[in-house]
Amino acid sequence: xxxxxxxxxxxxxxxxxxxxxxxxxxxxxxxxxxxxxxxxxxxxxxxxxxxxxxxxxxxxxxxxxxxxxxxxxxxxxxxxxxxxxxxxxxxxxxxxxxxxxxxxxxxxxxxxxxxxxxxxxxxxxxxxxxxxxxxxxxxxxxxxxxxxxxxxxxxxxxxxxxxxxxxxxxxxxxxxxxxxxxxxxxxxxxxxxxxxxxxxxxxxxxxxxxxxxxxxxxxxxxxxxxxxxxxxxxxxxxxxxxxxxxxxxxxxxxxxxxxxxxxxxxxxxxxxxxxxxxxxxxxxxxxxxxxxxxxxxxxxxxxxxxxxxxxxxxxxxxxxxxxxxxxxxxxxxxxxxxxxxxxxxxxxxxxxxxxxxxxxxxxxxxxxxxxxxxxxxxxxxxxxxxxxxx
Ligand code: NAD
Ligand code: MG
Numbered sequence: 389x390x391x392x393x394x395x396x397x398x399x400x401x402x403x404x405x406x407x408x409x410x411x412x413x414x415x416x417x418x419x420x421x422x423x424x425x426x427x428x429x430x431x432x433x434x435x436x437x438x439x440x441x442x443x444x445x446x447x448x449x450x451x452x453x454x455x456x457x458x459x460x461x462x463x464x465x466x467x468x469x470x471x472x473x474x475x476x477x478x479x480x481x482x483x484x485x486x487x488x489x490x491x492x493x494x495x496x497x498x499x500x501x502x503x504x505x506x507x508x509x510x511x512x513x514x515x516x517x518x519x520x521x522x523x524x525x526x527x528x529x530x531x532x533x534x535x536x537x538x539x540x541x542x543x544x545x546x547x548x549x550x551x552x553x554x555x556x557x558x559x560x561x562x563x564x565x566x567x568x569x570x571x572x573x574x575x576x577x578x579x580x581x582x583x584x585x586x587x588x589x590x591x592x593x594x595x596x597x598x599x600x601x602x603x604x605x606x607x608x609x610x611x612x613x614x615x616x617x618x619x620x621x622x623x624x625x626x627x628x629x630x631x632x633x634x635x636x637x638x639x640x641x642x643x644x645x646x647x648x649x650x651x652x653x654x655x656x657x658x659x660x661x662x663x664x665x666x667x668x669x670x671x672x673x674x675x676x677x678x679x680x681x682x683x684x685x686x687x688x689x690x691x692x693x694x695x696x697x698x699x700x701x702x703x704x705x706x707x708x709x710x711x712x713x714x715x716x717x718x719x720x721x722x723x724x725x726x727x728x729x730x731x732x733x734x735x736x737x738x739x740x741x742x743x744x745x746x747x748x749x750x751x752x753x754x755x756x757x758x759x760x761x762x763x764x765x766x767x768x769x770x771x772x773x774x775x776x777x778x
Pocket of ligand 2: 543544545614
């Protein structure tokens with residue numbers, strides 16, 4: 389899905405690259421602004437958008453003075469030239485002429501249209517919003533081909549794979565091996581999973597993230613989304629994408645080549661590294677924010693198989709990816725709806741994969757051939773899940 393190996397700076401006069409941060413008040417958005425703070429004049433914040441936490445957004449605006457600010461929650465009309473309210477503001481931020489790189493750090497399906505619009509406008513999309521590729525991988529690839537944009541992943545596993553694959557032809561790749569922390573319930577017995585509380589699920593052992601992805605990491609739905617994301621990013625068939633549990637989150641993923649050599653990318657678990665790499669790829673630039681990596685302190689590094697029967701969301705997502713069409717969009721929307729209910733303490737932890745499986749069975753004939761059809765599948769899956777628990 390990467391169209392070319394050139395940096396977004398290639399062929400342009402040397403000036404600061406304009407970055408639009410969609411979801412600037414979230415975990416990835418604030419991480420990105422921390423990274424940019426250390427980069428001096430290399431980047432310029434051209435646009436910021438958020439959905440909630442307008443106080444933090446206000447502070448960010450004062451600090452970065454972007455040319456455009458968008459707030460999604462609102463009545464849909466722009467209040468004055470540089471500010472916009474409503475859903476359309478994501479697309480407006482992503483397609484501005486002063487924007488070179490769009491960091492999509494929105495959570496969920498709400499990030500899809502901005503990704504497509506940015507790619508059609510020829511932008512680099514530094515993509516944290518993995519749901520974009522899960523819902524509409526083929527449509528997103530077509531948008532990139534039409535407009536000349538490119539996707540560079542922010543997700544740590546996919547950043548690792550990109551760094552390991554480099555420019556090697558896909559025929560040299562035997563397997564992708566995604567690592568998974570296993571989440572907070574990695575070693576809980578199956579009977580205990582039914583009694584997981586919201587507080588338990590929000591305590592991730594190695595990463596500090598937004599609430600939705602933290603729950604996804606606990607169910608392993610996140611790893612399912614990542615398998616599908618890897619398929620579309622790197623063009624590798626599903627039977628050559630594997631997952632292994634690695635509780636320390638130091639090895640961010642591995643690529644096995646046809647000659648038996650395995651390359652891995654390692655580092656302290658912080659999203660600052662993949663965020664910066666997505667902005668500068670294929671170049672690397674200095675970042676003084678992290679202490680040197682200490683392999684002795686990071687030891688031991690261990691690996692174990694995934695407990696697929698106890699965390700069924702991973703299998704359901706992989707199957708949806710293989711089935712294709714609307715199935716990945718149904719998987720994603722059912723998961724989003726079920727996680728929202730879990731976050732409101734209205735359903736149990738083990739209801740999440742059950743709800744996803746039910747929605748996939750009920751909606752297995754939905755059309756997935758266009759953006760509009762995928763929107764209908766998404767809405768049907770959400771309604772199906774809500775209906776199950778009404
Ligand atoms: P978060 O909940 O912390 O932040 C989400 C941001 O998006 C906020 O700024 C919020 O205001 C905005 N937002 C929420 N709903 C919106 C909507 N409907 N329309 C427009 N804006 C909306 O989430 P996060 O943890 O930063 O994750 C963002 C994305 O990055 C997700 O797709 C997640 O899977 C992915 N990701 C996150 C991490 C991480 O470490 N947090 C790691 C890898 C990938
Ligand atoms: Mg990840």
